[in-house]
Amino acid sequence: MSEIPKDLSYTKTHEWVSNDGDGTITIGITEYAQGSLGDLVFVELPEAGSKFAAGDAVAVVESVKAASDIYAPVEGEIVEINEDLEESPERVNEDPFGQGWLFKMSIVDPEHLADLLDAEAYGEIVEAEQD
Amino acid sequence: MGKHTPLHDEHKTAGAKLVDFAGWDMPINYGSQIAEHNAVRESAGMFDVSHMRPVDVEGADARDFLRHVLANDVAKIDTVGRALYTCMLNTRGGVIDDLIVYHLGETWYRIVVNAATADKDLGWLHSLASDYEVTVTEFEDSSIIAVQGPEAREKCRAVLGAAEDEVMDLAPFRALAVGNWSIGRTGYTGEDGFEIVLPAAEAVDTWQALAAAGVQPIGLGARDTLRLEAGLNLYGHEMDEDVTPLASGLGWTVAFEPAARDFVGRDALEMARDAGNAHKLVGLVLDARGVIREGAAVRRAGDEAGAEESTGGEVTSGSFGPTVQRSIGLARVPVDWEGAVEVSLRGKWRAAHIVSYPFVRHGKIRIALD
Numbered sequence: 001m002s003e004i005p006k007d008l009s010y011t012k013t014h015e016w017v018s019n020d021g022d023g024t025i026t027i028g029i030t031e032y033a034q035g036s037l038g039d040l041v042f043v044e045l046p047e048a049g050s051k052f053a054a055g056d057a058v059a060v061v062e063s064v065k066a067a068s069d070i071y072a073p074v075e076g077e078i079v080e081i082n083e084d085l086e087e088s089p090e091r092v093n094e095d096p097f098g099q100g101w102l103f104k105m106s107i108v109d110p111e112h113l114a115d116l117l118d119a120e121a122y123g124e125i126v127e128a129e130q131d
Numbered sequence: 132m133g134k135h136t137p138l139h140d141e142h143k144t145a146g147a148k149l150v151d152f153a154g155w156d157m158p159i160n161y162g163s164q165i166a167e168h169n170a171v172r173e174s175a176g177m178f179d180v181s182h183m184r185p186v187d188v189e190g191a192d193a194r195d196f197l198r199h200v201l202a203n204d205v206a207k208i209d210t211v212g213r214a215l216y217t218c219m220l221n222t223r224g225g226v227i228d229d230l231i232v233y234h235l236g237e238t239w240y241r242i243v244v245n246a247a248t249a250d251k252d253l254g255w256l257h258s259l260a261s262d263y264e265v266t267v268t269e270f271e272d273s274s275i276i277a278v279q280g281p282e283a284r285e286k287c288r289a290v291l292g293a294a295e296d297e298v299m300d301l302a303p304f305r306a307l308a309v310g311n312w313s314i315g316r317t318g319y320t321g322e323d324g325f326e327i328v329l330p331a332a333e334a335v336d337t338w339q340a341l342a343a344a345g346v347q348p349i350g351l352g353a354r355d356t357l358r359l360e361a362g363l364n365l366y367g368h369e370m371d372e373d374v375t376p377l378a379s380g381l382g383w384t385v386a387f388e389p390a391a392r393d394f395v396g397r398d399a400l401e402m403a404r405d406a407g408n409a410h411k412l413v414g415l416v417l418d419a420r421g422v423i424r425e426g427a428a429v430r431r432a433g434d435e436a437g438a439e440e441s442t443g444g445e446v447t448s449g450s451f452g453p454t455v456q457r458s459i460g461l462a463r464v465p466v467d468w469e470g471a472v473e474v475s476l477r478g479k480w481r482a483a484h485i486v487s488y489p490f491v492r493h494g495k496i497r498i499a500l501d
Contacts, residue, residue, distance in 0.1 A: 035148070038159075038160060038164050038352060039163055039164050039165040041165075041422060041451040041458075042420055042421060042422065042451075044420070060477075062421065062422050062451075064164050064165065064352065064356060064422075064450055064451050064453075065164075065352065066424075067421075067422065067424075067477060090165075093163070
């Protein structure tokens with residue numbers, strides 16, 4: 001069973017979301033997602049300042065095996081991207097919940113975060129996919 | 132649940148991620164595919180390829196039979212102990228399978244066929260064998276372990292027993308039968324090493340002894356990037372029953388001489404050759420970011436082909452090459468294409484260029500980068 005930290009929120013599409021408490025959130029992909037993709041070789045991140053609706057494709061992570069879109073978990077604007085990933089995409093594999101974060105967004109409405117999954121609900125999705 | 136090789140428990144213990152491959156549960160990686168790839172380029176790795184099937188062709192007519200069913204000519208390996216890479220064709224010149232044939236005894240040849248095609252291959256061989264004094268027999272309960280890398284042969288000493296000296300003396304593409312084992316200095320990675328066919332009952336001990344000697348287990352994921360960098364075809368990707376070896380970069384494996392040798396597919400191949408091949412297989416290096424994927428359309432730089440199907444070029448295998456640190460691929464394109472091309476990646480045309488392959492051989496990058 002892969003690690004699913006209790007203090008994060010999740011999406012069905014395997015992003016994790018951390019509420020930074022100052023109107024911004026940090027987004028990455030889960031331990032399970034990086035394991036399924038295999039070694040990442042490219043990460044394509046959006047430009048700071050670009051705006052997205054919930055569910056929009058924001059970024060692409062590409063592994064030896066496949067390319068995968070990363071979606072905006074809620075509506076918001078990109079405020080920061082993890083520039084280290086340009087040179088070191090393997091950070092996402094090594095530390096998906098830490099140094100492998102992808103981007104930060106300022107959100108339109110904190111209420112939207114209530115639509116996300118908690119660790120338990122996300123765990124059930126992972127379990128179902130593994131069967 | 133798929134079939135298990137004799138090494139299944141070893142893979143689970145080693146933390147392998149298992150995937151279905153041609154009906155078998157096979158390790159795709161044991162953690163990091165790139166680290167495994169690098170281990171084979173830099174030291175030594177071992178692959179469980181027990182899903183592939185060894186088939187023994189024996190009898191007074193074994194040589195004549197194989198000269199008929201294989202597109203390469205086993206007369207080239209009349210000396211016992213030699214091995215040959217070849218395609219087995221249908222009458223249309225399409226590829227039923229590609230395989231290595233090992234000449235192990237005077238009237239004994241062993242071929243190792245692909246897992247996905249094994250049943251089809253055996254049916255085909257049996258159907259042609261009735262006219263010959265020959266037996267075609269699967270090596271039941273077998274295992275195959277490939278040990279590859281610059282340090283592979285040295286580390287294999289641990290499992291060779293009394294045959295050690297003889298095996299270490301094998302030249303490339305030479306093979307030896309030792310008791311129930313056959314060992315060939317062949318492989319599928321572009322690196323030195325051995326492929327060992329042995330009884331299933333001895334597989335676990337051998338695997339563990341190799342591990343103790345410092346040989347790392349390698350999954351099928353790295354096997355694919357290693358063979359791609361080495362410019363080696365994969366059945367079902369670069370060739371299949373509707374494509375000839377001539378359009379798959381395998382013209383060198385077809386022995387048209389001597390002209391009197393009647394092999395299956397010869398007439399069709401001669402017609403294709405005389406008509407001039409419309410397509411060739413080339414190497415691609417991506418100049419942009421991203422990863423070339425199988426099935427992607429290829430067009431000449433500057434062409435305005437809109438519909439992807441009409442470009443004339445198609446990627447047959449593509450990935451990221453961990454040794455070359457670029458995305459590379461093999462593609463079938465019109466014979467007159469050279470130089471700059473574009474590859475369709477996720478709906479956008481990206482710059483790439485045609486190179487001659489292999490991309491990597493014996494740990495060295497063989498293509499010009501930048």
